[in-house]
Amino acid sequence: MSTQVKFVQGNEACVEAALYAGLDFFAGYPITPSTEIAELLSRRLPMAGGKFIQMEDELASICAIIGASLTGHKVMTATSGPGFSLMQEALGYAIMAEIPCVIVDVQRGGPSTGIPTHGSQGDIMQARWGTHGDHAIIALTASNHQDVFAMTIEAFNMAETYRTPVILLFDEIVGHMREKLVLPEPGEMPLVERLRTSVQGGVNYHPYLPREDGRLPMSDFGGVHRYNVTGLYHDMWGFPSADPGVAHGLIRHLVDKIENRTNQLARYKEYFLEDAEIVMVSYGSAARSALHVVKNRRNRGERLGLLELQTLWPFPRDIVREKCAQAEAVLVVELNMGQVMQEVKKALDHPEKVFLANRIDGVFITPTDIRKILRLIQGKGV
């Protein structure tokens, strides 16, 4: 058998992908259920000449990776709900200062300490709106290890392309479960490298002046261009500015560079949607249960389909709208009280046809849980 096949936890699949993508600096703080990512990288990174540091808390961890990104490195941190809450302040900074970085949130039950060892998908809205102020964010998720690998690569690529933090919203179930992972050969998956400015030393370099294609070439700290990076509203030089025109342009730029590319950033999978009467919309671990039900019901001739979202933010409303257009009912399957269901409702002309199958008790949603809701939708009673 090929040595490229591994049997690993989802957290390890994320580590393999991050290294494949060129990660060479990680800062983190231990927290269940993401700790394996830090443990593995503390070994793997120095083996590849990279750096790992365990910081004093999660906030320090995200600050450290932002600092390391500015010297030209591909960076990542990993955490879970409470740590992700702590990171929100610096997440806003990375958005504002346009620093490429990847933040993994292996979700567990919350709020607060919640239930550390049990899965949840309760951080969808924290990923979107956890930090203050108007902004856009990219958040990706995955339901199996091959996709954890693929989405982790995507996260690094999107972070570099759009000079922005990207959040990987995994969950305890996928993070801790073991299954097959086929490692791609080097070069098999496209990687986006840091876009560095071609402006020579001594010539004016504007760190916050987008090129025609919207991208902002960077210059590494330590290089020939010295510039200012700040969380304040700033001009194209990176200097603080209270000019209303500068402020307006900056916030529009930060939002538009992502929201205007919603369709381009949409990653999803579809199963049996062509003639589906009931479309399930799900993501992350919950999509595994949903797919299980869809396949079983298809075998019995029932017209069920699944739209599995991998990009959660910016929310792919056009895709959801298109894929659910013909459905008589839409069933959102998720491990929270309807965080994505609300977005699906907003995307559809008939929000009244959207239903929710969920669990919020730390127990992974079972096919039986989903079937119960299906029976209600199909008018078969409980």
Add this chain to the structure above:
Amino acid sequence: MERMRMVFTGSGGQGVITAAIILAEAAVIHEGLNATQSQAYGAAARGGSTRSDIIISDEEINFPKVIQPNMLVCLTQESYNSFAPIIRPGGLLLTDSRFVKQERKVDAWQVELPMYKAVMDEIGKPIVFNICMLGAVVALTELVQPDSIMAVLKKRIPSGFVEMNQKALDLGITMGAPHKR
């Protein structure tokens, strides 16, 4: 092949979870099958039991948890009491005769083997009890080749321990084989 849904239970330190990982990894890496392995944290601490779920199939596995196992392994009385009722009717229930007295009547093919005793008599090291159990599982189910288990073990353990593990695996196979249905 028919999808195999298994639950290994016991108490912390018996190597139940390790055994589950080794079996599933052998199926994936050396037999070209699909497998998932997951374990209950926290919840399984109720009653002091550990539990690991394994699904092995030649098809894609979506839902990774086991609700009703085709095969249930219980290495303590407590885990037997807790989990025996979840076995799929007609499923295979393997217990160790030193630790578990099969009391309840379940609709299952019940196999009691003196695995712990054999390990202590023949090898004298309780650490390979779980590998002996794996040997019995392999013999009873023929899910994977014993060589596949050994190939996984060789990557995980220092070379000095390979022989002891091989012996434990063989012990389990010898004990399990006559009970194969």
Add this chain to the structure above:
Amino acid sequence: MALKDYLRQRFFPHMWCPGCGHGTVLNSLLRAVEQLGLSKNEIVMASGIGCSSRISGYVDFHTLHTLHGRALAFATGVKLSQPELNVIVPMGDGDALAIGGNHFIHACRRNIDITAIVMNNRIYGMTGGQFSPMSGVGINATTAPFQNIDRDFDVVKMATAAGATFVARSTTYHAQQAADLIKQAILHEGFSVVEILSQCPTHFGRKNKQGAAADMMERYKDITVPVGSKKKAENPDLIERGIFVQEEAPEYCREYDKIIAKAMKG
């Protein structure tokens, strides 16, 4: 290089009040950099939030104006990822020791080669004069209208206890000494802390009847003595200036290089 070549002219005039001590600290800092002959390209200055933290905008280095209290965490990422850079972190007393206290002690503990300059004016100036962890008992502040009951930290003792391997103190009155201490701190391989007492006539001086800026600076002359001075034994209320800790210890980035070597050997 002339001193003004280290400044970003377009950023002036600066935002500090007339009489603020922070300009003097900037002066001492630039003199230190000039005397060391450092290239502007090899210096990264990371700062947090507050009056003191605006210093990073005024200097023509690679500058990172970050979050309140978090500058040392950002700086740790910069330094560990690119150890050949000189990393300097100017901080205010609230920035370094209240909101950033945990980052401060852990940076000391790691002994990573960063130079922290604590510009201690004993007040939150930018927000209008609230007491800080350095204000001390009996001080008047906008959030201590009946006088402060919070005891203060001793930065030098705390940095020492936390493991910083270079710890020094000076004042804006002793600007040349301050420049010399910053120079030694930058040269020191390991985490260095230089506390500089810096007057805030606007929010601290006025409320606490310490007079104008010049009076406050005169006061620094009167209330401080060189380390080990006999006067200190006679009057324990005097504040010592100079170097308190200067020791060699394994530096974090160098130790990490050894980890890489070990890991690569397998």
